[in-house]
Amino acid sequence: MNILILGGDGYLGWPTAMYFSRRGHEVTVVDNYFRHNACTELDVGMLYPVPTLQERARIWHEKTGFEIKVVVGNLTDPEVMRGLFNGRVKYAWPLNANFSGPPETVIHYAEQPSAPYSMFDYKYANTTLSNNLLVTNNLMFAVRDLSRKTHIIKLGTMGEYGTPNIDIEEGWLEVEHKGRKDKFLFPRQAGSVYHTSKIMDTDLLWFGVRMWDLRVTDLMQGPVYGMETEESILDPRLRTIFNYDEIFGTVVNRFITQAIVGYPLTVYGKGGQTRGYLNIKDTLQCVDKSVQTQANPGELRIFNQIMETFSVLELAELTRKVGRKLGYDVQVKSIENPRKEAEDHYYNPVYHGLIDIGVEPHFLTEDVMEGMFRVVEKYKENIRKDVIFRGIRW
Ligand code: USQ
Secondary structure, rough: OOEEEEOOOOOOOOHHHHHHOOOEEEEEEEEOOHHHHHHHHOOOOOOOOOOOOOHHHHHHHHHHHHOOEEEEEEOHHHHHHHHHHOOOOOOOOHHHOOOOOOEEEEEOOOOOOOHHHOOOOHHHHHHHHHHHHHHHHHHHHHEEEEHOEEEEEEEEEHHHHEEEEEEEEEEEEEEOOOOEEEEOOOOOOOOOOHHHHHHHHHHHHHHHHEEEEEEHEEEEOOOOOOOOOOOOOOOHHOOOOOOOOOOOOOOHHHHHHOOOOOOOOEEOOOOOOOEEEEEHHHHHHHHHHHHHHHHOOOOEEEEEEEEEEHHHHHHHHHHHHHHHHHEEEEEEEOOOOOOOOOOOOOOOOOOHHHHHOOOOOOOHHHHHHHHHHHHHHHOOOHHHHHHOOOOOOO
């Protein structure tokens, strides 16, 4: 299959590219190095340096013989997006690559993904909104105008639902009102400008589905942890970007890094905040099964992409247990929550759609966490304590 990955340089984009390439698909990645540049600008530190996309595609080719085509471009520019569908595209690697027609599937990761980044100040909020909405809108119109059969797989987020006091259904809710029934998008109520931008994305694409019979799968993903996938073990230079700072690091990755450098685990507030989590390997499986099964024309198919739920305190406890087993003196410290979120709430999401189409979950066991400790501790010297907490307030 001809697969286009938007945001191919990111935490999930690059592992996805290798995953599909290794399985014989024709893969093109596009990125403008937004994440890399933001990490440099905000001086967030990274566990290890990550080569450019062109370099990684070259290493991948040397190691496997497979070719991942690389385009460096800003997808908020509609002509850059349309070039990927009409052939007016310029490849950064390999330079002589040929256009092989519009993609059959587009996997859309090309978004500013951090809640704290979006809450830094009004300019960062603007960047988040303009980037995320323009890329989604450009994609929707490119598919409408140039390749209506293309299946769009968009990464959404569980945070779109917030933490309502009722069970969270898989995308939709049947409502009975004054004796009549209809099905609507499950109510959304996000807790950051970033999460709100994802709700707006959903609304845009749902509009496109109703108007033009587009085919869209929306993956409502929880926080992801891990860095190693079946493909990255071929060469450490193929590992994905790993952030542990307050802005781009997700909580499990942060806690493991903190444990290793003896920084008390930063539990925000009471630590009762419960979310659905998944291993990066399962992100790849979920996207793969979604590619294989496809949404129908005129269908917005929604899956809740999580494998298990934890509270922040449970994650801290697990990190402490595994860390102590490995000889680290792990302390846990509750700090004033810089975010505005419920710290003690009901949380019961439904998440069987992806299992039903064949995803086999990896759970966050002590062994899995130990494996992550082993990788992170190799780079212990690179970990900067000063970027772990800076207190971006909501
Ligand atoms: N938390 C702490 N201490 C920390 C970091 C986080 O207690 O040092 C808490 C947060 O307050 C929150 C929970 O842990 O309650 C998860 O935080 P996170 O930073 O791991 O995740 P979040 O900001 O929600 O965002 C991440 C990704 C985002 C994705 C989202 C899925 O950055 O791209 O959409 O997870 S979800 O959370 O389901 O919306």
